[in-house]
Amino acid sequence: MRANLPPVNDLSPTISATARTDLPKVEPATIEDLPALVELTMNLFSGSDDFTPDQIAQERGLGLILEQPSRGRIFVLRNGNEIFGMVNLLFTISTAMGGFVIQMEDVIVHPDHRGQGYGTMLLEHVIGFAARKDFKRITLLTDKISAESQNFFRKHGFEYSNMIPMRRIIPAE
Numbered sequence: 001m002r003a004n005l006p007p008v009n010d011l012s013p014t015i016s017a018t019a020r021t022d023l024p025k026v027e028p029a030t031i032e033d034l035p036a037l038v039e040l041t042m043n044l045f046s047g048s049d050d051f052t053p054d055q056i057a058q059e060r061g062l063g064l065i066l067e068q069p070s071r072g073r074i075f076v077l078r079n080g081n082e083i084f085g086m087v088n089l090l091f092t093i094s095t096a097m098g099g100f101v102i103q104m105e106d107v108i109v110h111p112d113h114r115g116q117g118y119g120t121m122l123l124e125h126v127i128g129f130a131a132r133k134d135f136k137r138i139t140l141l142t143d144k145i146s147a148e149s150q151n152f153f154r155k156h157g158f159e160y161s162n163m164i165p166m167r168r169i170i171p172a173e
Contacts, residue, residue, distance in 0.1 A: 024079035024118065026125040029066060029086065033076060036083040037062045040108045048143065065090070072102075075125055077109065077118050085109040087122045089129075097136035102126075104140040123156045141165055 038058045045053040065072045077085030088106040109118045130138055142149045
């Protein structure tokens, strides 16, 4: 069964039932949001042992997702014109699950806005999106040294897997 992905202009956000109208909203990112998204990912990668911030690479990667909705979605936390959180979803097919699945990356809430329920808003939106579009699984990678992040995701129903991530970086020719 093919996941019914919303068209590019589908801007109807799903927000927690507990959200109030005066709270920021979760909505799809647009190409105009690219500078704010790059800033958030640069901040995230600056504290990572696995990634090095690279503004050009982050802009190119985020742009590739935004320009082709069949690749994935980026949802943002927006309060007026300010973006202070995001989540990046990449779509693929799992033969084990027999359908479309999501690789969730770059779950970011700016440090000034943490502890206020905004990460939960992002995750609830992603889980609702996945359910509505008949995705079979959401997989994420989180920093192994960040017990706080791991506890946050476990609180929202994510479980440890017996799979061990491995990777090979392909150098540019």
